[in-house]
Amino acid sequence: xxxxxxxxxxxxxxxxxxxxxxxxxxxxxxxxxxxxxxxxxxxxxxxxxxxxxxxxxxxxxxxxxxxxxxxxxxxxxxxxxxxxxxxxxxxxxxxxxxxxxxxxxxxxxxxxxxxxxxxxxxxxxxxxxxxxxxxxxxxxxxxxxxxxxxxxxxxxxxxxxxxxxxxxxxxxxxxxxxxxxxxxxxxxxxxxxxxxxxxxxxxxxxxxxxxxxxxxxxxxxxxxxxxxxxxxxxxxxxxxxxxxxxxxxxxxxxxxxxxxxxxxxxxxxxxxxxxxxxxxxxxxxxxxxxxxxxxxxxxxxxxxxxxxxxxxxxxxxxxxxxxxxxxxxxxxxxxxxxxxxxxxxxxxxxxxxxxxxxxxxxxxxxxxxxxxxx
Amino acid sequence: xxxxxxxxxxxxxxxxxxxxxxxxxxxxxxxxxxxxxxxxxxxxxxxxxxxxxxxxxxxxxxxxxxxxxxxxxxxxxxxxxxxxxxxxxxxxxxxxxxxxxxxxxxxxxxxxxxxxxxxxxxxxxxxxxxxxxxxxxxxxxxxxxxxxxxxxxxxxxxxxxxxxxxxxxxxxxxxxxxxxxxxxxxxxxxxxxxxxxxxxxxxxxxxxxxxxxxxxxxxxxxxxxxxxxxxxxxxxxxxxxxxxxxxxxxxxxxxxxxxxxxxxxxxxxxxxxxxxxxxxxxxxxxxxxxxxxxxxxxxxxxxxxxxxxxxxxxxxxxxxxxxxxxxxxxxxxxxx
Numbered sequence: 103x104x105x106x107x108x109x110x111x112x113x114x115x116x117x118x119x120x121x122x123x124x125x126x127x128x129x130x131x132x133x134x135x136x137x138x139x140x141x142x143x144x145x146x147x148x149x150x151x152x153x154x155x156x157x158x159x160x161x162x163x164x165x166x167x168x169x170x171x172x173x174x175x176x177x178x179x180x181x182x183x184x185x186x187x188x189x190x191x192x193x194x195x196x197x198x199x200x201x202x203x204x205x206x207x208x209x210x211x212x213x214x215x216x217x218x219x220x221x222x223x224x225x226x227x228x229x230x231x232x233x234x235x236x237x238x239x240x241x242x243x244x245x246x247x248x249x250x251x252x253x254x255x256x257x258x259x260x261x262x263x264x265x266x267x268x269x270x271x272x273x274x275x276x277x278x279x280x281x282x283x284x285x286x287x288x289x290x291x292x293x294x295x296x297x298x299x300x301x302x303x304x305x306x307x308x309x310x311x312x313x314x315x316x317x318x319x320x321x322x323x324x325x326x327x328x329x330x331x332x333x334x335x336x337x338x339x340x341x342x343x344x345x346x347x348x349x350x351x352x353x354x355x356x357x358x359x360x361x362x363x364x365x366x367x368x369x370x371x372x373x374x375x376x377x378x379x380x381x382x383x384x385x386x387x388x389x390x391x392x393x394x395x396x397x398x399x400x401x402x403x404x405x406x407x408x409x410x411x412x413x414x415x416x417x418x419x420x421x422x423x424x425x426x427x428x429x430x431x432x433x434x435x436x437x438x439x440x441x442x443x444x445x446x447x448x449x450x451x452x453x454x455x456x457x458x459x460x461x462x463x464x465x466x467x468x469x470x471x472x473x474x475x476x
Numbered sequence: 477x478x479x480x481x482x483x484x485x486x487x488x489x490x491x492x493x494x495x496x497x498x499x500x501x502x503x504x505x506x507x508x509x510x511x512x513x514x515x516x517x518x519x520x521x522x523x524x525x526x527x528x529x530x531x532x533x534x535x536x537x538x539x540x541x542x543x544x545x546x547x548x549x550x551x552x553x554x555x556x557x558x559x560x561x562x563x564x565x566x567x568x569x570x571x572x573x574x575x576x577x578x579x580x581x582x583x584x585x586x587x588x589x590x591x592x593x594x595x596x597x598x599x600x601x602x603x604x605x606x607x608x609x610x611x612x613x614x615x616x617x618x619x620x621x622x623x624x625x626x627x628x629x630x631x632x633x634x635x636x637x638x639x640x641x642x643x644x645x646x647x648x649x650x651x652x653x654x655x656x657x658x659x660x661x662x663x664x665x666x667x668x669x670x671x672x673x674x675x676x677x678x679x680x681x682x683x684x685x686x687x688x689x690x691x692x693x694x695x696x697x698x699x700x701x702x703x704x705x706x707x708x709x710x711x712x713x714x715x716x717x718x719x720x721x722x723x724x725x726x727x728x729x730x731x732x733x734x735x736x737x738x739x740x741x742x743x744x745x746x747x748x749x750x751x752x753x754x755x756x757x758x759x760x761x762x763x764x765x766x767x768x769x770x771x772x773x774x775x776x777x778x779x780x781x782x783x784x785x786x787x788x789x790x791x792x793x794x795x796x797x798x799x800x801x802x803x804x805x806x807x808x809x810x811x812x
Contacts, residue, residue, distance in 0.1 A: 267619055268644025292620050292644070300623040307636040317638035336642030 107468045108142045110434075110475040112166050114427045114465045115401055118408075119162040122426065125410065126399035128158050130289065134176040134190065138394045139167035142403070148394060151181045168403035171394035174287065176294070184392060191294035194269075194301070195395055196308075197387040198255045199283035200248035207247045211440055214238040215471055222472060224439050241470050242282060243442040244421050252283050253415055259381045262308055263288060266337050278420040280402025280409040285395065298389050305388040310338065310380030313372050318342050320360070320368040327357040345375055401427075406465035422446060429460040438472040484595060486545035487579040490572065490665045491599070494546055508551060509678020516544055520551035521684045527571030528564055528691060530719075530749030532578070555681060557674050559688035565669050566662075570719050570750070573662035577654045584615065584650035600653070604660045608653055611645070615653045622646040625656045630715065630788065631723055659718065706805035707791040708784050709733045719750040725779070725787045727751075729802070731766045732778040736803045741767060778803045 103111075119126070129135065138148030139161070148171070152158045162170065173180065174195045178188035201208070215222045216230035217237040229236045242248075256276055263269045269290045277285045296304065306312050315321070318339060319329030331339035333347060347356055360368065387393065396402065396409050408426050412418040425444050436452035436459075443449070449463050456476070459467075467473035485494045508516065526533045549572070556565050583596040600606050606621050619641060626634045640647040648656070677685070705713065712726045722730075727748065734744045741763045748759045761770070768775030780801050784790040799805055 265643070266641045292618065296620060296623060299627040300620075303623055303627050303636050304619075307641070310637060312632055312635045313637045314632050316633065335640070337640055338637060339640055 103142050104474065106475040110432070111168075111403070111406070111465055111468055112142065114406065114461050115168070116163070116166045117428055118401060118426060119159070119166060122399075123155070123159050125408065125426070126158060126162065126397075127155050128152055129172060129398070131176060134178075134180060136173040136175070136177060136180040136187070136394060137161075137397070138171045139165060140169045140171075140403075141165065142168045149181050149183065162400070167400075170397045170400035172397040173392065173394050174390075175392055189391065192296075192391045194288040194290065194293050194296075194304075195387060195393070196259060196286040196288075197279070197283065197384040198252050198259070198286070198382065199279070199281075199384060200245070200252050201242060201282060202382055202384060203248070203251050203255065205248060205251050207245055208242065211243050211245045211248075211442070213241045213243070213438075213440060213472070215241055220437070220471065222437050222439055239471070241472065243438070243440055243470065243472075244444060245282075246421075246443075248282055249420055253418075255382050256284050256286065256415060258379070259286060259308065259383065262381065266307075267293075267304075269293070275398075276412045276415055277398050277409050278407075278412055278418065278424050280396065280400075280407045280424060281404045284412070285409065287395075296391075298391050301391065302385070302389045305383065305385045307338075308381045308383060308388075309385065310372075310376040313338065313376070315365055315368045315372065318368070318372070320365055322365050325361045327354065327361065330357050330360065341379060342372075342375060345379065346371075403469055406462060406469045425462050425466075427462040427465055429462060431458050432461050432464040433458050433476050434464045434467065434473045435476060436467050436473040438467055438470075442466075480595070482543060482546065486543075487583075488576055488599060489546050489549035490576070490668055494550075497546070498550065503547075505554070505674075506678060508547075509680045511680065513547075514680065516547045516551055517555075517681060517684060519544060519548035520555055521687065523548055523552045524556060524564065524568055524688060525691065527568040530567070530571070530746070530754070532571050532575050534575070551681075553669050553672060554674055554677060555684055555688060556669060557672055558677050558681065558685045559692070561689065561692040564688060564692050565666060569666035569669065570662045572665050573658055574719060574752075576661060577658055580654040581650045584653060600657060603664055604657050606657060611647070615648045615650060616645040617648065617653070617656075619644050619646055622648075622656070625660075628659065629720065630726075631721060659720075662719075705733070706796065706799075706802040707793050708781075708789055708802055711791045712789065713747060716747055716750055719752065721752050723787075723789075725784075726789055727762075728766070728776070729779055729784065729789060731763055732776050733802055735763075735767050735775075736778050741769075 133151065133153050135152075136148060137150040137152045137158075138146055139150075140146050150161075152161060152172075173192075175187075175192040176190040178190060180187060213222045213224060214226050215238060216233060216235060217239055218235040219230060219233040221230055221232040222241070223231065223238075226238070230238075260271075260274065260276075263274060263286075264271055269288050269292075273288055273290050275287045275289075277287070279285050293304075318331055319325065331343035331346075333340060333343045335343060346360060347353070387395075398409050398411060401408050406427055407420065407424040410424050410426075421444050429445075434457060435454060436450070436457050437454045438450045438452045441448055441450045444463055444466060445460075447460075447463070449459060449467075452473075464473070464475075468475065480491070480493045480497075482497070485491065485497055488494070507513070523533045552568065556568055580596050580599065587596070597608055600608050606617055606625075608615050608617050610616070619636070622639070623636060626636070632638060636646070709730060712722055712730045715722045715726065716730070730747060731744060734747075741760060745756065745759050745763055748754055764770040766776045778801055779787075781790060781792070781796070781799060784802070785792075796805065
């Protein structure tokens with residue numbers, strides 16, 4: 103990132119980190135966790151210990167980091183190198199990102215930015231219309247539809263966590279990630295000691311990966327109606343039954359049809375069900391027991407918005423509630439060929455224009471690489 | 477405290493209570509050296525021989541003398557400890573674990589509705605810290621306890637997604653419940669044997685100790701160096717050796733790979749002895765079929781790396797770079 107953009111963004115971040123201590127807190131058991139941060143154009147600094155809110159606020163004011171992280175893992179010695187930390191356990195974490203959902207709206211708000219000359223284009227091109235080079239970055243701007251689709255995934259996840267896995271609602275925290283999705287953290291003593299392998303299988307359960315027809319009563323031969331799942335059952339069997347029998351009690355006709363269609367047909371049906379009913383989380387995040395995960399209350403440098411707790415998911419509006427930078431007017435050169443909405447205001451499209459916009463919108467475009475400070 | 481009878485101890489001779497029972501009888505090692513006890517020493521030796529061949533020592537607890545069942549286990553441990561051969565101890569532990577597994581399964585199943593499950597549940601809980609309870613005639617354990625064990629199994633049916641999971645509990649049959657702890661049971665028996673100290677043994681045991689040393693030698697002659705095998709075959713053989721259920725595709729891999737390396741059916745078939753569903757007749761039939769010496773006469777080839785990957789049987793290491801079939805593993809390396 104160019105220097106003058108960093109100066110502008112850092113100025114806005116600094117103001118936030120000086121004024122919004124009310125939103126920034128260490129998570130529970132801070133002294134057992136590893137903290138880390140990044141500054142613009144520089145590497146990650148990790149293995150830090152932050153004992154309390156006061157130390158955290160001091161660090162943020164002093165460093166003005168671009169991104170701040172904290173481990174989901176608990177350690178005896180969080181500040182030592184990984185091999186000496188003595189891992190004790192970790193919260194269960196989930197990352198739901200709109201970019202991983204196959205949404206038709208994605209193409210309407212995704213841009214292609216030339217990695218060489220920063221020229222932004224709406225349509226994917228084989229080469230940059232300005233400099234002719236062929237390397238592009240994809241950038242996506244705010245979209246309400248993406249957020250509601252992500253919320254649906256969060257709800258699916260919550261249902262599995264609370265019913266199948268018996269994690270209490272009070273133990274689950276849902277955060278807006280600060281960009282295009284949600285971070286979910288479950289602080290459950292029972293699940294805390296699980297290692298990476300166990301979490302990998304758990305995430306397959308949540309995503310409905312690897313299900314075989316036999317588990318739902320369809321073998322290669324000799325099937326009977328009795329072994330098919332029924333809609334009253336719990337877990338995936340019940341969910342599959344409700345899908346197969348469309349919420350009605352299973353009728354002999356329906357059961358007969360499923361059995362006569364055979365094993366392979368059922369396998370294909372399970373695959374279809376996986377795509378719609380499996381929760382689309384990023385499995386790498388959940389499997390990682392040593393991850394440092396974005397710290398709630400801090401700013402996401404991909405957008406300038408904050409990662410914040412969603413108290414009520416249904417009514418939560420990230421582009422209003424998580425857009426927390428100042429609204430004093432700033433001049434920038436914007437090159438943003440699509441329109442976006444923040445704080446209920448429309449911005450763009452801009453074609454290399456000199457514009458005056460509120461600071462949160464200016465920082466948003468600079469963070470996305472869709473504008474430059476003057 | 478749960479009162480254990482001699483029959484229970486004969487089924488589960490590795491329990492601490494078995495040692496106490498023996499102490500109460502006043503019998504010591506010296507006395508066991510007396511010729512009167514020779515049948516017990518022979519029984520113990522037989523128990524080890526059966527285990528070393530990958531089979532499970534079987535006893536009819538209804539008709540046999542339960543005291544001799546328990547004693548022969550103790551003497552077997554003394555013999556093994558004196559011979560001090562790790563492979564024999566490992567094989568014995570695994571076979572004894574599988575023997576106990578059978579009884580545990582029976583005890584769980586028979587008593588499931590009699591509320592008389594104290595013993596099997598106590599063993600599972602005390603030894604392995606697994607809390608098993610009963611719901612609607614089925615056995616349930618927590619998701620965490622299930623995952624910790626099931627992740628070591630490779631078959632898809634053990635994936636959590638293929639289980640009934642409700643309210644943080646996984647539903648299992650009696651067979652699945654004990655299958656889940658087989659490895660731990662084996663390790664427990666192994667560690668019990670390892671922890672025992674024996675200063676000297678009665679003279680009359682010496683011959684059988686020497687026989688065990690000879691047996692182990694014969695044994696190592698037929699052991700193949702798995703380090704020369706590609707990691708997929710190595711893994712499959714390890715699964716077989718642990719007595720776990722290697723899926724059909726994995727067994728097919730082992731058979732076709734070793735046949736392609738020029739090994740005979742006689743050399744290959746013992747590898748499958750530890751498989752839970754082992755039958756010598758069926759193994760030979762399958763191997764003959766794969767080798768093309770029976771059936772249609774088609775000689776089956778070792779599956780490709782790609783196929784193994786999709787079957788989750790590939791455990792590639794850097795040395796696998798550039799090969800498309802496990803049979804190329806050694807050859808490629810030599811050229812480099």
